[in-house]
Amino acid sequence: MEVFETIMKRQSVRMYDKKDVPNELIGQLIEAAIHAPSAGNIQPWEFIVVKEKNTKKELSSATLRQRHVEEAPVIIVVCANLEKSADKYGDRGKDLYCIQDTAAAIENMLLVATSLGLCTCWNGAFEENKVKSILNIPERLKPVALITVGFPVSYTTHTKTLRRPFENVTYSEKYGAHFQWIEKGTQEWRFKVRPLEEHVKKIKEKITERKK
Template sequence: MEFYEALKARRSVRRFSSRAVEEEKLKRLCEAVISAPSAYNLQSYQVFIVKDRERKYAISRSAFDQNFTKQNFIAEAPVLLVFCADPNRCGSRYGERGSTLYCVQDASIAATFAMLAAVDLGLSTVWVGAFNEDQVMKVVGTDRLRPVAILPIGYSEETPPPTSRRSVDEMFHEV
């Protein structure tokens, strides 16, 4: 798939089939993630792959939608990728700004690479950013990394319509 086709084809999917994500596709997603740019190439993030049913349910219970109800679709995806910032790795180079911002940016860019690679592989995702960080940290077994994004990944059982976007003229300003 061409890059711009992938950009246009990407949708936030919340209904996944039970079909497993093939290990080869998961490996290719991981390879896409590690090719993401990062501050000073520190790659100040870690990614947890969650396939275990109980862990997926625990993560779904930690997440909220805008009405603060649980997001059960998270547990129904065959795979979750939990992107966590590593404040110490980036902070050691850039101080407070590295530990509070750059590592979060690094993890976010990596998650975006995963989302676009998923489209190319025929998979679907959705960005989940509303969750209780402490609960997610407990489920993935870390006390030093900061969860930034959860990506449920799988084969879509829905075809969401394109969403509206602001115009280029509205978003970009030459100064």
């Protein structure tokens, strides 16, 4: 899958097939994660792969009982090593870089999962101390996300979530000035809920047109 297509295909999925995700695939997700950029190449990330039923149940209870956390075949708990980042960059390392680095690693993981035919959800709503205690996570590590991973179920389809329009979030040179990239009047399709494949096709067409 091309990168852009993979980005457009990725979406949060909260219903998974019951079958196990082989460690070979999980390994590839984490391999992708550890190749993310990080401030000063500190690589402050650490990962805990959870498959055990009771542990997943406990983790779910730390996420306000989000059911998909318990039901996912695998949870990858992504932690940020605050000390590593703070040692080199002080507060900025601890408060900002560490979080950015692990977020970049997570996105790599989600995209590779999509390209492998897996589905995922990035879960950030959890009680940090509970998660630390359930998994024996040492003090220096901050759990930043629980990534649920599984194979999709065939009996349901997902509608792509909408995005704030490009024009509302992108400026040219200075804040507030319009950044033009496609002709006016051709943008309506981006505001409509359409099947995912149509989104991917349309965006590819636009890019091809622009390259001409």
